[in-house]
Amino acid sequence: MESTPARIGLNESLNEDPLAGFARTHLPDMAEKEQWVGAIPYPAAILYLRDNQLSLVVVNDCFFRTFLENVDPAEKPPYAEEWRERIIEKATAGQPTSFFELRRNGVLGSEYFCCTVGLLPWHEEDASLILFTALDRTNDRIIERNLRRELLSDGLTALPNRAGFGEEIEDRLANGAWLENGQFGIIAIDLSRFSRVNESLGPMAGDELLITVAKRLKSSLRQGDVLARIGGNDFAIFARLNNGLSDCLHIVQRIKDALNSPVRLSDLQIRVDCAIGCALSVSLDDDPDDVVRKAQAAVKIAKRSGKVEIYRNGVLKEAQRRFSIESRLRTALAQGGLTLAFQPLIHLPTGEVNGFEALARWEDPDLGHVSPVEFIAVAEESGLITPLGRWAAYEAAQALSRWDAKFGQRLPVGVNVNLSPIQMARDDVASMFEESLRYSGIAGDRLTAEITESAIIADPDKARKLLFALKDLQMLIAMDDFGTGYSNLASLHSLPIDILKIDRSFVSTMLEDRDKGAIVRTILSLAESLNLAVTAEGIETQQLADALQKMGCGYGQGFYFARPMPEAEAFDYWRARWNFETV
Structure with a gap:
């Protein structure tokens, strides 16, 4: 179908315009510009700006089908005023070309458009002629959203992964309602003997065990807590602590109760043992990543002691030194340093x-x-x-x-x-x-x-x-x-x-x-x-x-x-x- 520009006249009803609030005008010498707009393969329009009032002059066929066709004249699109304000803002910013992204609610959900506002040559000093284009980026945003979800979540358990866990914590800290002296805690959980399950029963059984454990851990959460799988057989919980260590130990007991009964894999019943380490924030200003590292340091000690461990000052430095020793020892063995x-x-x-x-x-x-x-x-x-x-x-x-x-x-x-x-x-x-x-x-x-x-x-x-x-x-x-x-x-x-x-x-x-x-x-x-x-x-x-x-x-x-x-x-x-x- 050939794209043809649609000339907007003053005698047309304003209610037919989904960008409600735009006046319509008819300017002379628009024939050449109508051809320009008609040649653009995506929604485009020429707008007239004078005294902070925006008027539609010309739209191409793609713009008409995307924004004007089958619109109920009695309804005012909710995005219209926002689009109008953003176009005026960009046009008066003094830049020859500006970009912004806007969203509207479509039949199949949210639609996203990358909008361009370009100033055309015009002889009136107190008015502007604007070329407006709107490129549909909905599919790109859907792909980005799906990729982001995959990057931030664990494909096996559907829980947040390490990166997603960090974002969830930041969101809770920034947007949650916290008490004046509120604090949070991280509970790290390491499944013991998980490698033996993989070695003896195969990776499918190992995956089934992880899914079952994830469901049980999720059942032990309170409202507002966040469970994540941050490693192969490592889980972590972000918990709001109104009563400090007492709340943390209460959650630990709920975790133990949830994992107490054996897990059935094929014809076998396997008891799930785990090492648990906890770290508590001093205040809400603490770096969440630092608290997570402290909890992981505590869980390493718990693997050796067989008891629930609470992070103590100095443990993280010990863990960092052990990591340095491991790295340097690897080099020393390779280069004859011993x-x-x-x-x-x-x-x-x-x-x-x-x-x-x-x-x-x-x-x-x-x-x-x-x-x-x-x-x-x-x-x-x-x-x-x-x-x-x-x-x-x-x-x-x-x-x-x-x-x-x-x-x-x-x-x-x-x-x-x-x-x-x-x-x-x-x-x-x-x-x-x-x-x-x-x-x-x-x-x-x-x-x-x-x-x-x-x-x-x-x-x-x-x-x-x-x-x-x-x-x-x-x-x-x-x-x-x-x-x-x-x-x-x-x-x-x-x-x-x-x-x-x-x-x-x-x-x-x-x-x-x-x-x-x-x-x-x-x-x-x-x-x-x-x-x-x-x-x-x-x-x-x-x-x-x-x-x-x-x-x-x-x-x-x-x-x-x-x-x-x-x-x-x-x-x-x-x-x-x-x-x-x-x-």
Whole structure:
């Protein structure tokens, strides 16, 4: 259909104009301008502005069909006055061209138009001739709205995601009715053992579990609370707290009650355990993102403690430091930034060095000295314990190889390497040690794997298979920190363990504490009956060394003999004490 301009005359009824309030006028010399308007493929009109009064002069066919056709003359469109005011505002702003967006209610819902106001040349000084166009952007806005909804919501549970949660909080804080001393809280929820569901039952079951949990959590909300899924198996609740911590704990109890009954997946009933951490704002001016981070820091502590945790000052700094350590540790492992220190294991009757325990040490350019207690905990939490453990095993074997080359023959010492329970569960430890021995060219009986009782208790069958695989490599097995766990005589008798290491918590105070001394004697008697060697940790005085030797303890380790030392110093230390006669 050919687009033709429609000339508006003064004799036409004003009520037919949906832009009510516009006067209509007839200006001379409009023939050429009518052709211009008719050539525009979307709604366009020429308007006349004089004394702040706006008049319609010419409209094209598209404008007529969009805004004038089938309009009830008795009704005044609600958007008409707004459009008129915006056009006058833009036309009098002094800009040759201006843009704005306006909305009107259509048959199928809201319609959006990108409007352009352009000033045409005109000979009257106190009047303006305006070219007005309105480009329909409704479909674009619908697409934008749908994309925004997808960006701000979780596709599985239909809850707000992390970004959507932030916007919901800001909206509640800005537009909600709050008490004078009102505050808000964030409750973070982490589903425990969720990965096991995915691994054993598949991702479909995991998704079903998340949907069920989301529904139950939603049922525990009060009016005005906001539930969001902010991670894979992490949820968070924004709550208005009129009574501070009391309200927060009340919501936590509702959450526990909602998740108390098992969830049925296929033919199985699964109990949903979760870790819960809470953070409370000091005032409504607190940054919501900061409060969310505090709640997430608290939930990490709750995962370790097994209790509901409330954020305390300093926890976030600890979490930030742990994150920094994780990031720097990843770099250090990739760039060789760690070293091994060697603490000697002394044969108490002769004073000779029987071997060394390899201990990881880290001096970071930014963080300085980082304690092994700190970075090993971070490595276990982040999964970096696997590459860290592999590096330690390879480096320990290579150190033995370098000592042999330096001495000109095989050194009569071995090296103990610690195994993390998490590494034992996730890594192919037997293959790791086999490669370490093969690459270094040393015999298996010169490496001792130190394991903890907790590693055996966590998965006895897997631990048993691993220990026998290490024995096939001729390696020795030492049970570290013995006496602090829950191993029984049956496990000691059935597992291929060669050495018991008495924990320093018993050794260091055994001379003052009769109970500790009795425990040490019992362990030594047990080891003798099972034909196991014993190493006492934490020997810091000669009196302790003498007492342990008299009690029949074969080996000792501690600061009395030497602190952990670099590889070269450890070799010199061994040479100095070779064939040493006394302690």
